[in-house]
Amino acid sequence: MRLLAEGLSARRGEDLIFHDISFVLAAGEALVVTGPNGSGKSTLLRVLAGLLGAESGRIHLEGGPPGFEHPHELSHYLGHRNAMKRELTVEENLSFWQRFLGDSPGGAGIALDAAAEAVGLAGITHLPFGYLSAGQQRRMAMAKLLVAYRPIWLLDEPTAALDAGADRLFAGLVATHLDRGGIVIAATHQPLGIERTKALQMTGFVH
Amino acid sequence: MIALFFRDLKLSVRAGGGAMIGVLFFMTVVAVIPFGVGPDLNLLARIGPAILWIGALLAALLGLDRLFQAEREDGSLDLLLMQETPLLLTVFVKCAAHWAATGLPLVIASPFLGLFMNMDERAIGATMLTLLGGTPAITLIGAVGAAVAVALPRGGLLVSILVLPLAIPVLIFGVSATYAAVEDPAPFLPPFMILMAITLFFAVIGPVAAAAALRHSAD
Amino acid sequence: MSENSMAIRKLGDLANPTRFLALAERVLPWFAALSALFLSVGLWLSFTTEGDYQQGETVRIMYVHVPAAWLSMMCYTVMAVSALGTLVWRHPLADVSARAAAPIGAAFTFLALVTGSLWGKPMWGTWWVWDARLTSVFVLFLMYLGLIALNRAMEDPSRSARVSAVLVLVGFVNIPIIKFSVEWWNTLHQPASVMRLDGPTIDPEFLRPLLVMAIGFTLLFFTLHIAAMRNEVWRRRVTSLRRQAARNAGRETLAP
Numbered sequence: 001m002r003l004l005a006e007g008l009s010a011r012r013g014e015d016l017i018f019h020d021i022s023f024v025l026a027a028g029e030a031l032v033v034t035g036p037n038g039s040g041k042s043t044l045l046r047v048l049a050g051l052l053g054a055e056s057g058r059i060h061l062e063g064g065p066p067g068f069e070h071p072h073e074l075s076h077y078l079g080h081r082n083a084m085k086r087e088l089t090v091e092e093n094l095s096f097w098q099r100f101l102g103d104s105p106g107g108a109g110i111a112l113d114a115a116a117e118a119v120g121l122a123g124i125t126h127l128p129f130g131y132l133s134a135g136q137q138r139r140m141a142m143a144k145l146l147v148a149y150r151p152i153w154l155l156d157e158p159t160a161a162l163d164a165g166a167d168r169l170f171a172g173l174v175a176t177h178l179d180r181g182g183i184v185i186a187a188t189h190q191p192l193g194i195e196r197t198k199a200l201q202m203t204g205f206v207h
Numbered sequence: 208m209i210a211l212f213f214r215d216l217k218l219s220v221r222a223g224g225g226a227m228i229g230v231l232f233f234m235t236v237v238a239v240i241p242f243g244v245g246p247d248l249n250l251l252a253r254i255g256p257a258i259l260w261i262g263a264l265l266a267a268l269l270g271l272d273r274l275f276q277a278e279r280e281d282g283s284l285d286l287l288l289m290q291e292t293p294l295l296l297t298v299f300v301k302c303a304a305h306w307a308a309t310g311l312p313l314v315i316a317s318p319f320l321g322l323f324m325n326m327d328e329r330a331i332g333a334t335m336l337t338l339l340g341g342t343p344a345i346t347l348i349g350a351v352g353a354a355v356a357v358a359l360p361r362g363g364l365l366v367s368i369l370v371l372p373l374a375i376p377v378l379i380f381g382v383s384a385t386y387a388a389v390e391d392p393a394p395f396l397p398p399f400m401i402l403m404a405i406t407l408f409f410a411v412i413g414p415v416a417a418a419a420a421l422r423h424s425a426d
Numbered sequence: 427m428s429e430n431s432m433a434i435r436k437l438g439d440l441a442n443p444t445r446f447l448a449l450a451e452r453v454l455p456w457f458a459a460l461s462a463l464f465l466s467v468g469l470w471l472s473f474t475t476e477g478d479y480q481q482g483e484t485v486r487i488m489y490v491h492v493p494a495a496w497l498s499m500m501c502y503t504v505m506a507v508s509a510l511g512t513l514v515w516r517h518p519l520a521d522v523s524a525r526a527a528a529p530i531g532a533a534f535t536f537l538a539l540v541t542g543s544l545w546g547k548p549m550w551g552t553w554w555v556w557d558a559r560l561t562s563v564f565v566l567f568l569m570y571l572g573l574i575a576l577n578r579a580m581e582d583p584s585r586s587a588r589v590s591a592v593l594v595l596v597g598f599v600n601i602p603i604i605k606f607s608v609e610w611w612n613t614l615h616q617p618a619s620v621m622r623l624d625g626p627t628i629d630p631e632f633l634r635p636l637l638v639m640a641i642g643f644t645l646l647f648f649t650l651h652i653a654a655m656r657n658e659v660w661r662r663r664v665t666s667l668r669r670q671a672a673r674n675a676g677r678e679t680l681a682p
Contacts, residue, residue: 051285073291081282087221088214099210101290124675130581131672227578231571238564246556246612322543322553323564 001027001064003183007057010047017043030184035202041187045156049077065105074104075152082141086130090140093129098147107149115143120169134161155186208300215304225270229309230316233266237320248325255324256334256385263313267342270309271349272363279357295414302350310342333388341381344406347413348373354417358424443659450656457649464642471635484548489635491541493643494534501531506598509591521587525577526654532570558612562605569597
């Protein structure tokens with residue numbers, strides 16, 4: 001399976017954010033998008049997630065499972081916000097996403113407890129999500145990537161609220177996902193600490 | 208989809224949820240009316256169905272602005288938009304959950320408020336029946352307003368302003384069906400059938416329009 | 427002045443939640459037993475005394491209705507005093523008390539409304555009239571529900587305590603005004619069709635069960651209130667334990 005982006009450009013309002021971005025990612029490869037604030041990293045990820053229309057260019061999959069027109073239907077998107085409800089317990093949140101998202105063909109999500117274990121937070125899934133600290137909330141949002149299988153992960157500043165230990169833990173999760181033939185696209189300031197990454201340096205427009 | 212339904216239901220009964228507030232608002236609005244028009248029981252019995260309907264209409268609009276805004280604020284809306292399941296189905300399920308959490312309690316509370324209005328059994332039954340048929344339409348119309356106003360910082364009031372004029376037909380046929388059941392010469396079924404038709408019509412139009420608005424509000 | 431603050435500090439010591447829990451543990455069985463005793467005697471009396479020649483058997487509803495109505499007002503007074511305790515003395519238990527009292531007060535008010543309505547149907551021929559007294563009780567009921575909704579809407583009790591205390595006090599000051607204005611409104615419009623219950627001075631035959639029931643209900647209120655306060659203290663402890671658990675989770679696994 002390969003993910004291809006050809007000549008992508010995007011606008012927000014009247015402003016052209018980026019122009020003519022192309023890349024090819026094969027299974028097991030990661031793309032790390034770096035660049036200063038405002039260079040369009042988040043916009044690129046939202047375009048890839050299908051949340052914003054591209055001004056020009058196209059994104060498509062080669063050799064993906066049949067019946068999926070858009071790559072975003074096979075993607076996890078972890079944005080700035082965690083997409084978890086403060087009022088519900090962690091378990092309720094995760095099990096909702098597990099049941100709502102379902103598994104993409106070619107893999108299966110892991111159990112809730114195992115996912116909490118994988119992000120180092122086993123044993124507190126019965127607590128309301130709002131009780132957790134910012135870093136713990138972020139880690140639980142990552143557990144969401146594990147409970148339902150998606151071959152493509154789109155991660156926007158995944159490690160923003162995390163300490164060094166959690167950073168390494170997260171790098172481990174990404175490496176495991178790549179080993180299983182997944183594709184990861186991450187916008188980040190810090191290096192993810194994994195090999196087999198391609199780099200995309202976003203510069204933004206200099207006016 | 209069932210998971211989404213129950214999640215929304217849980218959210219609305221948990222702390223800070225809107226389910227109880229809606230009924231409370233309904234009670235308060237209806238209870239305040241007699242202070243305005245006076246405690247004449249005959250008068251109250253006559254205007255009771257209309258007051259219950261107006262109260263229910265306002266109460267049903269109360270929590271609607273949060274329908275998609277809460278999802279947007281914590282980022283869940285992005286994930287709902289990305290899935291291969293049709294967005295209009297997602298919207299429809301969210302409306303169903305919202306109605307079950309806020310509309311249905313209004314229907315259940317209406318007989319008690321009918322007693323306060325000195326309405327007889329027939330009028331109470333008719334009001335409850337028409338509310339049961341009509342409140343889903345209010346929620347479904349409201350979903351369109353909620354979707355349009357989702358990105359606005361202070362969308363709450365705007366949703367009510369946008370939606371109230373659209374909900375006028377529901378009010379007209381709901382109230383007239385209720386009065387038709389109470390006053391003999393007028394037949395009950397035609398206005399009630401029209402009310403049901405409106406509900407079914409908006410069950411189709413509402414999710415489609417709301418889904419379209421949500422797609423374009425994404426940024 | 428310094429003496430004053432000393433006294434308050436001591437009062438604060440007394441109100442230490444742990445001590446309150448120990449005290450509650452000791453007095454609760456007594457309160458429960460006493461209220462059960464009074465209520466059963468009261469109920470027995472209510473069903474064995476003669477019916478009224480005018481109202482017939484329905485007069486027995488009064489033995490539940492009057493105490494419930496009395497408690498609906500006393501409970502609000504308890505809440506107002508607690509609110510004062512929160513705002514003026516910053517008593518740690520005052521907020522617990524106000525919070526615990528609201529649902530109980532709402533329940534008694536609801537009971538008063540329902541029993542009144544049940545009595546009104548055979549006597550007045552309608553479930554509800556917008557009589558001054560009934561209306562004020564209904565407004566009180568709405569105020570209780572509003573306070574409960576406010577308490578539920580705010581997550582952090584330490585922050586919500588002040589806010590809801592202010593509302594309780596404003597409501598308390600407002601109750602006479604509401605009562606007065608409702609009466610004024612009602613005499614303006616009062617339709618002639620509604621009969622008024624102005625029976626002669628109460629016969630001792632009725633007074634005895636009424637008094638016993640009133641005492642029983644009051645004891646029941648205190649039993650419920652203390653139990654609810656205890657639950658609230660426990661609930662807050664559980665919450666803080668859970669927050670503690672959330673803070674501690676994942677520390678050891680990630681230690682570098």
